[in-house]
Amino acid sequence: MLINTVLMVLRELLPLCLLLATLLVWHRALWRHLLWCFVLPSLLLLSLISLNMVWISEQLDGVGLELLYSLLYISCYVLLCISAFNPGYAVWTSALSAACLFSISGSHLLLYIWLPGQADHTPADLLLGSALGAGIGASIAVLWYYLLAELKQWRSSSYQVLLSLVGTRQVMMASALLIQSDWLPAGPQVWHSEHGLSEQSELGFFLQALLGYEATPVLSQLLLYLLCFTLLFWCCRLMEKTR
């Protein structure tokens, strides 16, 4: 169905577009360099994962792919911390961070497009749905870019908070996969906000792409989130002071 394709493309592209827009604001003067550094590792990682997907998914009692994705999400976060902590390699590490996220999104999309038995979409649905999803994702990213550029100019600390949220979102996604694979204890559920703000609603969808919103987070996720957010924000503050 058309709507499924749109949601699938948007779910995969929106977080990547938001991360890229955030990084482009950060490295505004070196945006070409950033994009070049992003493209090559992205394609390399995507090729490696796509070509070995079956083998990876069979590893570690069948949770190889989930663990690989978790690793990539965590790498994405760690590279962002390194970028903030060490401005000398900031462009490279930022680009690699985005490449990690791209490899996850790209492999999901490839899987969706070419997975045998995906009979619920026609080529026309796929084309139109991809165009709609990509268009919405890219448009939000453009608006996000200009909003951040304004914030960075007038209120630098707001930009740092948003950058930290976008970075910490990757840890939230990794923790969800680790809990799903039983590699992280779930613990008690902290709250249930599905009725107030559903993950399936437009706002919930956007917040999940931006800061990893979960309607039913568990304690371990929440603690990890707070810890990682504080660490990345501290790195950003340190970067600002160093500058």
Place this chain on the structure above:
Amino acid sequence: MRSLRRYLVTVLIALFTLISFVAALQSYKQSAIRAEALFDQDLQIVASSLLQQHQVGAQQQLGLALQVWQKGQLLYRSALAPETSMSDAEGFSEHNFAGKRWRVYRQMPNDELTVIVAQPLQQRQQLADEVITASIYPVVLSLPLQAILIWLVVSKALSPIKRFSEQLASKKANDLSPVLLEQVPAELDQMLKTTNQLFARLADAFEREKRFASDVAHELRTPLSVLQVNLHNASQQWHRSGISDPEGSMLALQAGVERMSALIEQIMLLNRTNPEHFQARTELLDVAGLCRQVVADWYPQIDRKHQHIELLGLEHLSLRGDAFALRLLVSNLVGNASKYTQPGGTIQLQLSATPDKAILVVQDNGPGIAPEEYHRVFDRFYRVGGDRHQSGTLGSGLGLAIVRDIVMLHQGEIGLSQSDFSSGLKVTVELPL
């Protein structure tokens, strides 16, 4: 933003894309929901048709009419169907019966059996309308949102231009400092640079002009003073030695030097009171007192010429102005009146006020100025009748130019007219209170 064009193009495209695509998705979702309802209704109709034999009236609720004919005999008809055939043509057609317009479908599986199904057209149109309206609503509702967002984006994009024009508009006439803007877009950058370069050149030119006129006048004043002393000494020497000067060369020379001195003084004053250079130090002044002082200053000359001077009107009038400039204004007007009025003539100063302005009138019963000359006497170095002024009085042609500059400096107005006496000039100066 670095470039207005890039900002407007990217943000507007992003906005249009986002809103259009979201509206399209909403239309899709709403249409799907309505279509779902429509298909559900079809299921209900089929179910009701099958149950009809047991539940009479089910089709009536759904607005469907059914007939089954076999060899011209009506085997079955629903409650809404007439006793006659609803359609004689095979396939789809439209007919009127039971007071409505119907869409009819007739099918003949074989020569003996005929099934005719009909649905009111109004009901069909209503269902079609529901689906179409559901798909149009999001698009229509997105338009005001698009309009508001476009307005915001364009306002934001044009804000540097607005700030630029506001800074230019708020500049005072003598403020030639550069315009400073943060985050200047590429399209405005060159305009800002050129404007600031122009301001810088203009400031340099004014400074040079100011310094040049002042320096020249200052440099000339010293040798002229020496020349005046030497002429005076020479004149005394001639007098003591009994040298006669039948052609009056020495007197003419002294008069020439005196005129040149006066001219230099006036040039310096003109330079000083030029609105482009002058930094007024406004304070609250008593104009009546100032006029009395000026009359006292000029009184020796007026008395020498046996002229009569009077100060009428208000005894106290306060206004905000520059003391030096206003004193010079009154002094030039009184001095001109005295200079160009014949001995024994009358000079009159009159001071009055309205709620928002002070009015000073200086008039005399001298020869006056022809009305066609009024607009020219404020020009620098312009003298009525040229250097051979009929009064024979020394003058530089700068006095009224200085007066006009001072009036402009105080955002006032000046006018010339015929004196209230039988002849002479009347100068009216209005200054805001």
